[in-house]
Amino acid sequence: MSRPSHGDPHRILREVFGFDAFRPLQGEVVEAVTAGRDALVVLPTGGGKSLCYQVPALARTGTAIVVSPLIALMGDQVAALEQAGVRAAALNSTLEPETARAVEQGLMAGEYDLVYVAPERLLTERFLALLRRVHVALFAIDEAHCVSQWGHDFRPDYAGLGTLAERFPDVPRMALTATADEPTRAEIIQRLALHDGETFIGGFDRPNIRYHLTQGGDGRQRLLDFIRRRHDGEAGIVYCLSRRKVEETAAWLAERGLTALPYHAGLSQTERAMNQRRFIHEEGVVVVATIAFGMGIDKPDVRFVAHLNLPRSIEAYYQETGRAGRDGEAADAWLHFGLQDVITLRRMVDESGADSARKQVERHKLEAMLGLAEITACRRQALLRYFGDDLAEPCGNCDNCLEPPATWDATEASRKALSCVWRTGQRFGVSHLSEVLRGRADDRIRRLGHDRVSTFGIGTELGANQWKAVYRQLIARGMLAVDAEGHGGLRLTETARPVLRGEEVVHLRREEGNRSRSGARGDSTVAFETPEDEALWQALRRRRRELAEEQEIPPYVIFPDRTLAEMVRRRPAGPADFAALPGVGEHKLTLWADEFLAVIADEEGG
Incomplete structure (x- = not known):
């Protein structure tokens, strides 16, 4: 050469x-x-x-x-x-x-x-x-x-x-x-x-990525619904916190008809390499992975990155979601998390062997990620602000912009939740506290005497899941801390005092399940105005896949989707027109112009 x-x-x-x-x-x-x-x-x-x-x-x-x-x-x-x-x-x-x-x-x-x-x-x-x-x-x-x-x-x-x-x-x-x-x-x-x-x-903004974060409910089912609505048959990455969850999620998605492959450090090197190769070389493959997968992935047509657990920092979240839409076309960053994620990540920081300074930095990073997850304003503005970047106006392309979340005055509920932590001794988890607030006197609650505390039964106006949402958001706001002993017990922080004293009003996000508008199928895929354009697009993709298989290289190495889309829009008729397409240098012009011009001519003639 x-x-x-x-x-x-x-x-x-x-x-x-x-x-x-x-x-x-x-x-x-x-x-x-x-x-x-x-x-x-x-x-x-x-x-x-x-x-x-x-x-x-x-x-x-x-x-x-x-x-x-x-x-x-x-x-x-x-x-x-x-x-x-x-x-x-x-x-x-x-x-x-x-x-x-x-x-x-x-x-x-x-x-x-x-x-x-x-x-x-x-x-x-x-x-x-x-x-x-x-x-x-x-x-x-x-x-x-x-x-x-x-x-x-x-x-x-x-x-x-x-x-x-x-x-x-x-x-x-x-x-x-x-x-x-x-x-x-x-x-x-x-x-x-x-x-x-x-x-x-450079600016950190990726305007082609739509951010959507959701909480509560069945995360796997919500993920499947999201993929089928917006990205059926398209490539994506799903991140999970543990190897076990990776294996279970990949198998569950595969049972429901998706081409879903696991990837984590516990697999053999041969299996990891094979699954990564399939993801890069084939179309429509979903990889379910720990963070062991993804760095340096050059595949430009990853249409979505999903998280089934909360990332440990905004940097990790940004890096991982940035693997979607590298070609500049519309893509999605979808995240589902729950209270257990917060408890697990905080425990991982507290129990790590790092020195106190390092732990403090990690805590700060996790708190910032929690803030991004719970925020009710524009997600993109908050994300960019973390990196010292500025977006003057709300982005209009995140879930909070597309459908502003409902909030409610949760001051009284927050006081009840915090008081219950105090009255039960600051050593019990969310499920137990929720049962006390709702007045559920099971054997354990009676044995501990918690059916006799002043907060027993004062929260019957909310259901168990609603109390869990209140506690999750109070944890995210730093009013409650999770113990480092592995039992998930909650304790009050100094931040809780103004609320307990009635000196601070608390507004929390109202839990309403999946919001439909940002989940509807939108502009994530390449869209064409006529059936003829769509037919040419599919023909070009088929020929690219055939050539890639012959060369044993990923299809996007020949041309990314963006270049194929420009072929559809411009309909080049000869080498000079073909050379003007983005991503066509002199060597690729020599290698591939005749192949793709022939496809265009066949479709035009047909």
């Missing part, structure tokens, strides 16, 4: 990658790194981070070394670059020794534009010595939040990457991530010695 024509970054962007202009901030990043300056780049998932190092890699002389923790995905990343005519390779533990030696020899001979490498291999003395014999164009450290212990996905292997500044002081280094709040950014800069580099922070 010959090296693409290069030099001017704008020319590379058009000729190699098939785009006429850089996205916001891409151009500035590319200019800085091409000129040899260091950079920290924070861009949202789908914001085009890869081009920020791929274009400078071609514009500068030498080979770019891309550090990535994602061994399982390196092959797909290399395949995508090769489709564009770029000379790329990966070095990781999955290669046979002969293949690895051949790649190393090619690297020393200057045969590659980019080489992907895992941090474990990069930091060996042998590989660092090899790099001394290579003309390195730049170092790109992807998923750079892994460097930070305050980030949500710390990887110890990343901690040693600061040595690159000492050993290769004249080679520009760039760190890239989609998710980093201010403390995380500061630690990335410190650990990677980027003090003299430039920092580029």
Whole structure:
């Protein structure tokens, strides 16, 4: 494969990658790194981070070394670059020794534009010595939040990457991530010695993603209803907190007709790799996973990301939901959670082996996530505010904007709920407290004497689920704390005092089950105005799938959905028209123009 024509970054962007202009901030990043300056780049998932190092890699002389923790995905990343005519390779533990030696020899001979490498291999003395014999164009450290212990996905292997500044002081280094709040950014800069580099922070908004958070009821059934209404036959990711829940949910969805596959660290490496490959290469696959799945997933047509448990931080939530709609088309972030999630996550923080400072940071992150879940105003405004970004007006594309939640004056109910915690000794869980409030004198309540406390039977106006919702929201607001002993007992905090004294009014979200409007099938899929357009769309997708199977690559590596949709809309009649489509560079024009033009001609003629 010959090296693409290069030099001017704008020319590379058009000729190699098939785009006429850089996205916001891409151009500035590319200019800085091409000129040899260091950079920290924070861009949202789908914001085009890869081009920020791929274009400078071609514009500068030498080979770019891309550090990535994602061994399982390196092959797909290399395949995508090769489709564009770029000379790329990966070095990781999955290669046979002969293949690895051949790649190393090619690297020393200057045969590659980019080489992907895992941090474990990069930091060996042998590989660092090899790099001394290579003309390195730049170092790109992807998923750079892994460097930070305050980030949500710390990887110890990343901690040693600061040595690159000492050993290769004249080679520009760039760190890239989609998710980093201010403390995380500061630690990335410190650990990677980027003090003299430039920092580029793009807006965190993903306007194509619709946020919808729901509470109470049967989470799995609500998930199934959501998928069938909005994303039947489309690709998605469902996150669960435990391996057991992953297995049970995947099996339950599969029994109901979905192509649902489990993914967690307890599965064999073979099964994990097979399920990930099916998700990437096939269409309409739903992966049910722990957070072990997803980082670096380049699949652009993931139409939804769902959570059946509350994430542990807004950073984790943002990173995970950002895997939806990377192609810029409409997508959904759907979340269902309950009180047990709050108790479990708080217990995990309290029982961790971290020092007190780390625990305090984790508590703060969890409280912020709870606040986002319980908020009655625009979700997107709150989400962006957390990252220091600003949205002047409500987004109009989250559940709270589409159908503002009903609230009620829960001051008196809150006082009853808090008083019951106090009167029963601050050591019992929500279910027990709810029964006391409702006056249910079972054997346990009588044995404990709780049928004689002043709060027994003062809450008959609310049902058990309503009291659970009150307690959940009081916990989310910090008025109640959950014990760290594993029994889920509640105790009062200082924040509860003004409410108990009658000095503070409390308004809570009214529980009304699923709200229909934001759950109705909307604009998540590509939509066309005529049956002819829809027929061409399906024909193009079929041909793309056939070609991908022949090449043993994911369909989106040939062309993403957005490019196929533009073929439908523009109806290119020849190579010149085809070359003007977004995502069609010179190499892909040569490879695929005739194939897809023939499909268009057949449909037009038919």
